[in-house]
Amino acid sequence: MLFYRSALPLSRRTLNLAARTIRSHRARTGSRWRRLDPAAQALLVPVHLHKGEPFAQVAAGFGVGTTTAWRYVRETTDLLAAQAPTLEQGLRRARRKGWAYVTVDGTLIACDRLAADRPFYSGKHKQHGMNIQVVSAPDGEPLWTSWSLPGAVHDTRAARVWKIAERIEAAGLIGLGDKGYVGLSDVVFCPFKGRGKPQWKKDANSAHARLRSPGERAIAQLKQWDILRRLRCCPQRAGKITRAVLVLQLREAG
Numbered sequence: 001m002l003f004y005r006s007a008l009p010l011s012r013r014t015l016n017l018a019a020r021t022i023r024s025h026r027a028r029t030g031s032r033w034r035r036l037d038p039a040a041q042a043l044l045v046p047v048h049l050h051k052g053e054p055f056a057q058v059a060a061g062f063g064v065g066t067t068t069a070w071r072y073v074r075e076t077t078d079l080l081a082a083q084a085p086t087l088e089q090g091l092r093r094a095r096r097k098g099w100a101y102v103t104v105d106g107t108l109i110a111c112d113r114l115a116a117d118r119p120f121y122s123g124k125h126k127q128h129g130m131n132i133q134v135v136s137a138p139d140g141e142p143l144w145t146s147w148s149l150p151g152a153v154h155d156t157r158a159a160r161v162w163k164i165a166e167r168i169e170a171a172g173l174i175g176l177g178d179k180g181y182v183g184l185s186d187v188v189f190c191p192f193k194g195r196g197k198p199q200w201k202k203d204a205n206s207a208h209a210r211l212r213s214p215g216e217r218a219i220a221q222l223k224q225w226d227i228l229r230r231l232r233c234c235p236q237r238a239g240k241i242t243r244a245v246l247v248l249q250l251r252e253a254g
C-alpha cells in the first residue's frame with residue numbers, strides 16, 4: 001500500500017471539539033490504554049467523515065486495524081450526534097438572532113441497497129437512500145437535522161413525523177418550504193403549483209424563491225462532507241452521522 005500526505009479543510013477548533021468529546025468520554029468510562037490518543041482519534045474521524053474514505057484506507061493511514069478504525073468512528077460519531085441541537089434549540093437560536101422565518105427542506109442520503117429494498121427507494125431522486133429533514137436559517141446556516149426515515153417517505157410525511165410545522169408555530173416563526181410540502185400546514189408557506197398561473201401567483205413564487213434560495217445552502221454545506229454523498233454503512237445510521245456532521249459544521253462555521 002502506498003502512503004501520501006494530505007490536508008483537511010477544517011480548522012483547529014473543530015479538531016479540538018472532537019478531542020475534548022473523546023477525552024471526556026474516556027475519563028467518564030474509565031477507559032484504559034488505546035491504540036490512538038484522543039487527538040489522533042479526533043483527527044481520524046473527520047478524515048473519514050469529510051473525505052468519505054473507506055475504513056481500510058483510513059486505518060492504514062493511522063496505523064491501526066480496520067476494525068479499530070470502525071470502532072473509533074462509530075464511538076465518536078455517536079458522541080458528537082448526542083450534542084446536536086434539538087429543533088426547539090435551533091428555533092430559539094433563530095428567534096434570538098431576529099429571524100422572522102426558517103427554511104424547511106429535505107434531502108436524500110444515498111446508500112447501497114438492493115433493488116428489492118423498496119422502502120429505501122426514492123422515486124423523486126431515482127435511487128436508494130434515507131430521508132433527512134433540515135431546518136435552516138435564512139442565510140443558509142443549518143439549525144437542525146432530523147433522524148432518518150426510509151427514502152420512500154415523502155417530505156410532507158417526514159415533516160409530520162417530526163412535527164416540524166407544529167414546533168415552528170410554537171416558536172412563533174413561519175417556515176418556507178418547496179412544493180414537496182404543499183398541504184403540510186398554514187405555517188409552512190410553499191410556492192403555487194400548476195401551469196397557466198395568474199401573474200400575482202408568479203410574482204408570489206418569485207418572492208418566495210428569493211427568500212428561500214439562500215436557505216438551501218444548508219444542505220450543500222452538510223454535503224461538503226463526502227460521507228453524506230453515499231453511505232457504505234447501515235442506512236439506519238444516516239441520522240446519527242448527519243447530526244454528527246452538523247455539530248462539526250456548526251463548530252467550523254464558528
